[in-house]
Amino acid sequence: MEKQDHLDLYHQMVLIRRVEERAAELYQQGKIGGFLHLYIGQEAVSTGLIAARQPQDRVITAYRDHGVALNVGIPADLVMAELLGKATGISKGRGGSMHMADVEKNFWGGHAIVGAHLPIAAGMALGDQYSENDGVTICMFGDGATNIGFFHEGVNLSKVWDLPVLWVCENNQYGMGTTIERASAVSEIRQKAEGYGIPNERVDGMDVMAVRAATLKALEYIRSGKGPYFLEIMTYRYRGHSMGDPERYRESGEVKKWQENDPIGIYRVYLGKEKIAKENQLDAIDERVDEEVQAAVQFAESSPEPELEELFADVYAK
Amino acid sequence: MSKQITMREAISQAIWEEMERDEKVFIMGEEVGVWGGTYAVTKGFYDHFGPKRVRDTPIAEAAIVGGGIGAAMVGLRPIAELMTINFAFVAMNHIVNEAAKMRYMFGGQMSVPLVIRAVGGGGRQLGATHSQTPDAIFAHFPGLKVVAPGTPYDAKGLLKSAIRSDDPVMFIEHATLYQTRGEVPEGEYTVPIGKSKIQRPGRDVTIVTYSKMLDVSMKAAEQLAKEGIEAEIVDLRTLRPLDMEPVLESFRRTNRAVIVEEGWRSYGIGSEISARIYEGAFDYVDAPIKRVAQTEVPLPYNRALEQSALPHAEDIIQAVKEVL
Incomplete structure (x- = not known):
């Protein structure tokens, strides 16, 4: 990795966090409607994954999708505009927080029914296998999704047909407010991949370099035609499941303990220790992000609402 | 020139001809391949087109429809066969929450050119879970197209239109019509979707x-x-x-x-x-x-x-x- 690559990753992680912090404020001001699920604490996961992919690799994720949206390069302006439901939003204001996508950037969405995008990911991978493309479909989902039937149908099919798909379980240890031990027969999720004969690995999701390295290895395996691979990435969300979550299910001490292992903090230390970047360089990135986010909010707020005729657009191709 | 053929033959011909016409068209479902189709619609397909394009699936309807959606999103034209429409309920989320909404929800970025073939209908002493005609349920959802032909001519022409459509189409067949005969032209034709x-x-x-x-x-x-x-x-x-x-x-x-x-x-x-x-x-x-x-x-x-x-x-x- 070049120095600039590192600085880009750092920039992405800080950008995700600041965009989301602003989004939380805008939500509280009533400017963002519906649900808002924040990714704060999990930034290293999507950042490490996307850093390792090739342009032909597709990515599809669940409803906690702002991180991936920014990682794949959707401008913060368009993410913020979508959150505000504006015509300029990446999904033209029809998707909202949970449904962002940019097909041009090989990002196939934000999907809001838990686990339902796993069979779809298998189908996308089938598309590449069928057309003899060497792309891999990276499919991200939470630990909660591994208890639903869709997970098992999708993962099983991927192995039966040796599909080029990288299954990525972001284990943040809660499905909404229910701990993994209360919801899953095994708390080590990778054991479920074991059950389907799929090679797997547990990864420290607070360390962006560890996520990137594991992803590179997994993608190489899949690209060589050996079939699917499964990563269980250990992470933690600092905020509630969504805005308005009273968080009765966990002690604040638990959150504090994880925050000591903050992915952005860890990466800053790494960049200093490896003499890749000085403190003041990173501070400069932080400042640049603040300006970017400010501009994004301005762009979103000053963007027009969708025209009423837009209500009827795109229900059908024709 | 036209010929008297059965509904089964008409449906089979439509799929066969579309698969010959377009490499991107393939069929997947339970027993569509080696078995030749539970209702023999795809008899002979496996030997002619091979396992890549005639894909036997596990008994897993969410994977059949969900997999079809994914393959369609990235440019293929899958035909996902559900052995009976009663099993569509097992895949209901993918039909109504995913296929029907994908284009709209993402601001027109995605297409789902998927045909879901499902056979329904009563009258065969199959009991309550295997005899339903739940067509109206599917017609409730904007974003889906729902086609249910009554003649071999319409079945062939509409199925071809469905396969060529850029929208998800629920193509509903009736089990007691498979032997029904009707006039079907020998040459190429299609019947437009959305015309009574x-x-x-x-x-x-x-x-x-x-x-x-x-x-x-x-x-x-x-x-x-x-x-x-x-x-x-x-x-x-x-x-x-x-x-x-x-x-x-x-x-x-x-x-x-x-x-x-x-x-x-x-x-x-x-x-x-x-x-x-x-x-x-x-x-x-x-x-x-x-x-x-x-x-x-x-x-x-x-x-x-x-x-x-x-x-x-x-x-x-x-x-x-x-x-x-």
Whole structure:
């Protein structure tokens, strides 16, 4: 990795966090409607994954999708505009927080029914296998999704047909407010991949370099035609499941303990220790992000609402 | 030149010809390959097209439909076969929450050119879980197209249109129609989705129907003709998007309508069509519109009981006489 690559990753992680912090404020001001699920604490996961992919690799994720949206390069302006439901939003204001996508950037969405995008990911991978493309479909989902039937149908099919798909379980240890031990027969999720004969690995999701390295290895395996691979990435969300979550299910001490292992903090230390970047360089990135986010909010707020005729657009191709 | 073929042959030909025409078309589902199709629709396909394009799946309907959606999103034209429409409920999330919404929800970025083939219908003593005609449920969802042909000609032409459509299409077949014969041209043709059609002209009453009940309605019309009553039969062919124009045009001439469907009456096709006739042609109504439909029970196994719950030509004849 070049120095600039590192600085880009750092920039992405800080950008995700600041965009989301602003989004939380805008939500509280009533400017963002519906649900808002924040990714704060999990930034290293999507950042490490996307850093390792090739342009032909597709990515599809669940409803906690702002991180991936920014990682794949959707401008913060368009993410913020979508959150505000504006015509300029990446999904033209029809998707909202949970449904962002940019097909041009090989990002196939934000999907809001838990686990339902796993069979779809298998189908996308089938598309590449069928057309003899060497792309891999990276499919991200939470630990909660591994208890639903869709997970098992999708993962099983991927192995039966040796599909080029990288299954990525972001284990943040809660499905909404229910701990993994209360919801899953095994708390080590990778054991479920074991059950389907799929090679797997547990990864420290607070360390962006560890996520990137594991992803590179997994993608190489899949690209060589050996079939699917499964990563269980250990992470933690600092905020509630969504805005308005009273968080009765966990002690604040638990959150504090994880925050000591903050992915952005860890990466800053790494960049200093490896003499890749000085403190003041990173501070400069932080400042640049603040300006970017400010501009994004301005762009979103000053963007027009969708025209009423837009209500009827795109229900059908024709 | 045309030829008498069965509905099964018509459907089979449509898939075969589209697979020959376009490499991106493939079929996946339970027993579509080595077995040759549970209803023998894909007999011979596996040997000709091979396992890549004729894909046997696990018994996992969410994977069949979900996998089809994913493959369609990235540019293929999959035909996902559900062994029966009753199993579509197992894949309901993928049909209604994913396929139907993908284009709209992401601002028009994605297409789902997927055909979901599913065979339904009662009358074969398969018991309550395997005998349903739940077509109306699928027609409820904007974003889906729902096609249910009643003749071999329409089945072949509509299935070809469905495969070429950039939208997800639920293509509903009827198990007791597979042996029905009809004229089908030998050359290439398609039938547009979203067009109803007058299958039998008549002056006295409009019968609106589709799929298997077209056949039953035609028989009823022949009986009625012997008594000097000429029924006009409008075949919906597509349930969504619904083409009401031929229905309303016919009704404005006959001023009387009977709507015939195999599914249950409540919240059904008949409810929708009759409401639309009242909305669109109220001034032309000379008698209350009648609905002929399935008795509101889960279908029983016993042959006599099952038959008594399904609509028959006699029920249609009686309804017609009531509106005249």
